[in-house]
Amino acid sequence: MRLLDIARSAYVKSPPGLRRSVAPLISMMPLSMRYGAVYERWRRDIAHARIDPSFSTTATTSALRALARTAVHASPFHRARFAVALGSSFDVRQVEVEDLARLPILTKGDLRAAGEAALTRPAKSLVRNCTSGSNGEEPFAFYVDRDRSVREFAFVNDAWTRAGYTRDETRCVLKGFRMKGAEDRLFEWEPALNELRLCVFPMSEADVALYIDLIDARQIRFLHGYPSAIELFCRHMLTLGRRFRTPIRGILPISEPLYEHQRATIRKALGDVAFAPFYGLSEKALFAREVADDIYEFEPLYGLAELVDDDGAPVTEPGAEGRLVGTGFITHGMPFIRYDTEDRARLVEPGTRANGWRMKVEAISPRRKPGFFIGRTGNRIVATNFPPQDPAFFRGMSEFQFVQSEPGKAVIRYVAAKDGAQADAERIRAALEAKADGHLTFKLERVDCLACGSQGKRAFIDQRLDLARY
Incomplete structure (x- = not known):
């Protein structure tokens, strides 16, 4: 099954020509085959963990132990980190969540310096990604597992259910891409993923008038993309005096914080739509879904979240601010264990054994600022x-x-x-x-x-x- 999961994950990154040639065939497959058994199992476990803290705690501990075993066995860099912090005789097969606080916080600089010693498998067997450096810092190159997207889809689609989204819904995607291989195209239909992709650069009023017609033609009910792009789209709609024939039901924001003024503009243009933002990282270390306006609950099956102060001590007082630190479970090729996300938040509820390690925060201030x-x-x-x-x-x-x-x-x-x-x-x-x-x-x-x-x-x-x- 892992080969199928790799193929599913690779499709999104495949060259445009290849993607266009195989997309019609993929779109004819039943959705159950497109997503696979691994996806279905993760969706069940995510739902179970949300209502059963005991299951969530057991699953989180199991995931931590599996990650620690892989890291210590296969990465010289992580083996040394564990030995210095916990002792060379420490049995990582028995590691507990509470033991994590004894490890030093991991930074991008640490991973840059470690190079391939931080990997648990050869780099050629992994996918190399990098942050954009959009805060002005040097871009950061890192590696993720080739088959991780199927697991990640499960968490994303679960978060989107708050807006009424189901996996067979069609989405309109407003992101920063131009149409690869055809720079003069403003849109493309992606049948395998049920996506209408729209170019948002620079997105004039004339572009938006065309986009409204395209969305109406497909009766799309969900807008997915950067909040800044969706807000700009809605501003143009208001100027044009246009409305959708089929009302938009939900907004699925990504990559940027969603501000109250943006919600207001979007609702002014689209009506009382539901929002389902989530918090995630390119490094796949943490994932949180919004459970109330600007309040996020972390998913411990995806990764264990901590909030620490500037000295690295745990933040335990609700209302206090700290740095988000993550230990990610869905990709093992380059372990992120107590990784400094460089993002900040205010504590609402700490993660504990009693609540299945489901920490809640508000006012997340990401390292990546929209604009x-x-x-x-x-x-x-x-x-x-x-x-x-x-x-x-x-x-x-x-x-x-x-x-x-x-x-x-x-x-x-x-x-x-x-x-x-x-x-x-x-x-x-x-x-x-x-x-x-x-x-x-x-x-x-x-x-x-x-x-x-x-x-x-x-x-x-x-x-x-x-x-x-x-």
Whole structure:
């Protein structure tokens, strides 16, 4: 079955031409075959863990022990971490959740320095991903299991049930992609995944008028994508005075925080829709679903969540703020054990044995800040994924940040890498201007350091324009 799970996971990442050629065949398969037995088992276990703390605690402990055994047996880096913290004679087959606090918190820097010693399998057998560096930090390359998507789908689809979504529903996807292989296309239909994919860059009113017709034609009831993109879509709908013939039932936000003003704009355009956001990480270390507005409950079968203060001590007082630390269970090839997510939150309820380790938090402040550029005509441009995720793209820069004070113009404020040259910065500027397609021009500003906020966070865009005017 693992081969089928790998194939299911690989489909999403396959080249566009191959995907288009096999999608019609996949779309003819029953949904039970498309998702598979592993998916169905995870959906049952997720539901069981939610109502049975004893089952949740037992399953979480079992998952932790399996991860620890793999890490200690196959990774020299993690073997050393456990030996230093717990002693070389410690039996990881008997590790308890409470033992985790004895391990040091793991950072991106630790994993960069460890290299392949942090892996439990050869890199060629894993999938290499990287964070985009969209807070201005250096992109972070990491590895995940090839078959993890099936398990992840189970948690995502479970979270979306809050909005009434079921796995056979059609979604309209508003994300940052252009249509690969056809840069002039604004949309594509993905039959195997039941997705209508829409380009959100730069997403003009004319684009939205077309998108409304496409959504109406397929009677789609769920919008999925970046909150900033969905909000912009709804702003254009209000300006156009358009409504859907088949009312939208639910909003399935991803990748960004969902703010109250965005909920208000979306509801003004679409009516009293349900929202089903979740919190997740590219590194697959943690997953939480929203259970009330801006309150999230972590799923311990996916990964164990901790909230610690700036000194690494557990946060136990409701209302207190801390850093989110995660130990992920659904991918073992590069274990993330007590991993510093760099995100912050306020505690609502600590995870304990009594509640099955289901910690609840509110006001999650992610490392990745959403934002907009304002184009030369006053149009909003969704900034998520505007810079490419390939670390090589920003070769020559160690940190960067965008600053905008005038429509259609922005500054790339950057700290040069040790081997960085002016030619690197000029190459980056030219590539971003080409991507902006006449809507934005960029000016370079080299600095010695970039300013941070009081909690060490740095906005992706230092946006100085009044967005209420655009």
